[in-house]
Amino acid sequence: MGYGFTLDDVAYLASAAGRDAVEEAFPLLREDRLRAVATLRARLGDRAAPVLETALLQDRARGRVPDGWLLTADAAEQATAAPVAAHRAARLAGRDVHDVTCSVGAELFALRAVAGRLLGSDLDPVRLAMARVNVPGVPLVRADALAPPSRGTVIVADPARRTAAGRRTWRPADFAPPLDDLARLCQRGCHADVQRQETHHDLVVSTAPGLDPALVPWAAEVELVSLDGRVREAALWSEGLATTRRRATVLSGRGRGFEVTDVEDDTCPVAPAGEWIVDPDGAVVRAGLVRQYGARHGLWRLDEHLAYLSGDAPPPGVRAFRVREHGRYTEKALRTTLRQRDVGRVEILVRGLDVDPNALRPRLKLSGSQEATVVLARLATGPEAYVCEAVSDRVSAPSDRP
Helix, strand or coil: CCCCCCHHHHHHHHCHHHHHHHHHHHHHHHHCHHHHHHHHHHHHHHHHHHHHHHHHHHHHCECCECCCCCCCHHHHHHCCCHHHHHHHHHHCCCCCEEECCCCCCHHHHHHCCCCCCEEEEECCHHHHHHHHHHCCCCCEEECCCCCCCCCCCEEEECCECECCCCCECCCHHHCECCHHHHHHHHHHCCCECCCCECCCCCEEEEECCCCCHHHCCCCCEEEEEEECCEEEEEEEECCCCCCCCEEEEEEECCEEEEEEECCCCCCCCECCCCCEEEECCHHHHHCCCHHHHHHHCCCEECCCCCCCEEECCCCCCCEEEEEEEEEECCHHHHHHHHHHCCEEEEEEEEECCCCCHHHHHHHHCCCCCEEEEEEEEEECCEEEEEEEEEEECCCCCCCCCC
16 A cells, blocks of 8 residues: 655655655665664654655656656556656647546646646545646646546546455446546536536546457547557547557657557468567557558468467567477477477467466476577467577667558
8 A cells, every 4th residue: 555645745755855855765775775764764753754655656666757756656556657648648739638637747747748728636635736746837626537627628537447455457337437437427528517518528548458448438449558568558549539440559768669550451461480470569469450560561470360470571679589490389399309409598488379388398308508489379270389599679669650
């Protein structure tokens, strides 16, 4: 749960004395955490707890939010990473936006440079106080997300996806605020008084990438977003904001990324492996856009039901493996091949087979001096093993937008 911050804590942490205390805590915590706790308690008394918690949270959230931000434990866990928030904000440039679950201000920070009018609201007074420190100048009000005090705005929301007991939930009706209710509210208008009724409010929701799109039929576009190889979220866009049905957005902290959509050519045949096996980014796979990605780069599929692609050269910014040898998979045959290649360290990737890499690896009893990557896959023709050299990993890729 973390430390329970108070409004008095926030006021202190926002002061010069509080900021200095947090800065002084960093080196102490890195040297010896127990000694740091004793030192800060002796020096700061009751102020030690919020200072310690803030230093730990800022360290944990480094790179995701600007340095020096005030955070709660839940906010640090759920805060949208800065590049992801900036990407979403760019799609809303020039629009009037109301973030109805603004928390400590991660989305507001990205939006304030590009939005028309901007408003943030939240029910938690402590998070609102932190947001006022983190994103000064943005109007903030305490309000229920299901009763937002705005008209004509795009509603942005990032509902909490854990129950009161702390368990993760995948039911939109159990989110906080309930996603079904929020969608209905925006569809009929946020202000439904008798004299004047707003007919529609556009809505964009940040949620977990594992959410079943069938549970959110109002979402005209489902966008899977990854950052540096990790799928971070599914963004749900209502009809007025959608530009396609499915989109994969691949972002990199070291350069521009790319997008793939369902309107692109999906001509991607099935054929035997070429020189390379390509493992598309997780956002492409989860968005169901492997064929479109393959067609764009002149690749083909190993099997209709597998996400692996193959080709004569890998695209930039993707994990790929140079195929050295392949054939029908049996444990005995694989062991023999790896020993012949003097392999002693092996990475094992499995698709479509009931094989546990951690259990298989010791059974291979390898003792060679070389490294290899083994891709095990169930094809229509049976289980196949590809012994590969992993020589191309995720790197900064240039813009690859169609």
